[in-house]
Amino acid sequence: MTSTTISVNGRTVTADVEPRLSLADFLREHEGLTGTHTACEHGVCGACTIMLDDRPARSCITLAVAAHGAEVRTVEGYDGDETMATIRESFKKAHAVQCGYCTPGMLATAYDIVTRLPDADRDRIRLELAGNLCRCTGYIGIVDAIEMTLAEIRGGS
């Protein structure tokens, strides 16, 4: 067991964990944050994407002990965040959710696109989404939702 201290959604958590424990399993099993989903568990599909020090990361191939000292933000950690509220509203309007399993990871990547690439066009949005698989929507609704969010942010500022 190794002691690790991680800031999870602004709350400092210290735990003794197996060195092999993934950050995804840590969040789900130890912290009860089941909004982070695992789907491929080998770092390809993006369902488990969370924010690690404000950058999207795969929590299934990040070890919990490697996140020692880091700030982790999961889908449960956006209370009061206006950007995420806009993204979520756009996802509803654009029918960017079907089964909902990839959604938390999609939201993390969408948040990254919206905050980092305010001028992204549809091609760029698609490229940025390439690391997040969705089997239900065919992505078009998701691209629409991110485009809609960017337009709304541009219009509002």
Added chain:
Amino acid sequence: MSDRGVGASIARKEDDRFLMGTGEFTPDVQLPGMWHAAFNRAQIAHGRLVSVKAPSGAEGQVFTSADMADIKPIRSTASFPGFKGADFPVLARDKVRYAGEQVAIAVAPTRAEAEDIADSIEVEYEELPAVVDMNDGREPSAALVHDHWADNVCCETQFENGDLEPARAAAVHTIHRRFRMARQTPFPMEGRGTLAHYDSRLDELVVWMSHQLPHPMQRGIAHFLGLEINNVRVICPDVGGGFGLKTHLDGETMAVCWTSLKLGRPIKWIQDRLEHLTCDADCRNHQYTMTAYTDEIGKILGMEVECVVDAGAYSPWPWPIGVEAATGVGNLQGPYTVDALKGRSVTVCTNKPPSQPFRGVARPGACFTDELTMDAIARTVGREPWDVRLDNLVPPAAMPYDTVTRKHLDSGDYPEAFRRCVAAIDPESVRERQKTPEPDGRLIGVGFACFYEQTAYGTGPFGYSAWGIELVPGMEMATVKLTPDGGLWASVGIQCHGQGLETTLAQVAASELGIDPERIAIRHGDTATAYAGTGTYASRSIVVAGGAVAQGCRELKPRLARIGAHLLQCDEADVAVENAEVRGPGGSVTFDEIAEAFYHHPENLPDDTDRGGLTVATGYNDKVHGGVFGFGAHGAVVAVDPDTGQVEILDYAIVDDCGTRVNPLVVKGQVIGGYAQGIGNALYEESDYDENGQPLSVTLADYHVPAAPMVPDIKYDYMESPSPYTTMGIKGVGESGAIGPVGAIGNAVNDALKGLGVEIAETPITPRRVFDAIERGRAR
């Protein structure tokens, strides 16, 4: 209220919990004292089990088929000619028949520990030659997948309708082709998973499953474990996609249930992606040999076809071997007026995972076959494929139309859908473009596909009931009740895993009663809340559960009218029930007030209040039993790189018609989602095997699921031809989008290659296959 009822593009009620990360999927369910399960799986495709030895220290934590002698093996039934049944053991018994077959279950307090134990189980095999290819499996020299069978052919069907002899005699052209569709996995984002727990208070085995069919699973688990239905409850909570994968009773679930009862503690098994890509490589994998007879201008006079299906090692329950083949042959004429068809199907057992339906079932294969044949006909007769299609499509004046395969096409203008698709693609402009070589050297092609989608079929004289299978859908039930505060609660036996049915069924009820969808709760996926149902598959749920919910609302109305009229002190004949109130000549009472009287102030009720109260349990039964038919047309323009074989989709158009659209946003979402899976089918996804039956596509580096850049925007258009047979004219739409892409993209690629005189006839159309075809063309 109609602005939020049927026809309204309202946002989905279920979205909020998914967007907040508060949905509850099977892996999210935690129970006190719960242990985790992992499976030791066969490392070879075919062999005798010599010994299975648990590691020391894991006593009481490893179980094999020898321990589970009291479980009945899973066995499916069918009345297909020559159907051979074979036990599908919960854990391998005597032999393993595909790489990845579960051999032993290991349980431990954590998943990691369970996996450690499963990996340390020592299994000794005596390896046997593997049957890898379905054609090889038909050879007399092939090894036997099931030792007690005389050969590996497990089912053969024949179909003949119309007289083929005159067609043959009159034919000016005979077009002969062989098509193949690779094996795939359905790949829902959430894999399979089961959590079983014995509730001693209720004397009930409670099984959480990531599944599409709660009631059939309750029946199957009870039957094969030897329990009463009363002692099994199945809950399918939020389910991260299904696509047909989650419609059978898997051995893992049975082993988890047994182990949970044995140890008296909750046991959870969550499939990982390696297991999914290995054990659920279970769909498509057909071969069609087509001979089409046509006249001078390409009008099809008759078809002759043989369909070979690679069934894998076992016949799953409740969908047996043979359904794929029957569906493939049974739709081969597509949406065309073919008068004579002779079909034969052969289903062959191989050492691969048992084959299962996947979105579209065999219809993508049938579409690939009839649509590529159609373009081959057009090239043969020297006409444009869109002209030849228009000469063959079922005309609207012929509706309803009975196809040569006895599908009763209920409504719609098929040629108009196709004309709209052609207009959106503008193939003449592609012909212009093709006259000049592309600056980058790529070859441009245009292709189309027309199809129908048989949705919501029931007892069907040429389908489920004729096949003699365990699960014949027909009556679909709903319980509908007005709640004490005037809202509506409805429970249904279907399961929603992305289709938006919590919203669309509420919209159906909203249209009937005028209650806002926000005040309507739809409960599904739980055998304890819905008293009957067969689940969600075959594009049926909005038709059948929608019909049942609507029927429930309609049966509630006279009960509401009687109470409302009494409260209004007027005659029952003078009231109308709408907009969530009962309106009489002098005023109205709201449903809230009626509910208040019924539940809390019965002193205000009329003496003749319906004894059924404000709860109705009722059902929907088809007016026709062979389903209702959505239809559509897809068109694609592609660029093929002759140096790499890479195919890029430059333009794509879809025109779709699913009758009355309950929620246009959801309908479009279903069509686009199917389109993306169709792109995977057409260009990327293949579960490949080596000559020993070892799976080669076991990570997402080998198995290519379309990502966002691989799924371009589309031109989307719709038509609405209500079904004359269903409630509100609704048809299903769940599989439609997945049927057309293989045909449209395949034809576009072949159009690009036509100057080389070669054709692609196998999916996925990978760079290797395209490059090989180009090389063949250049060598000519």
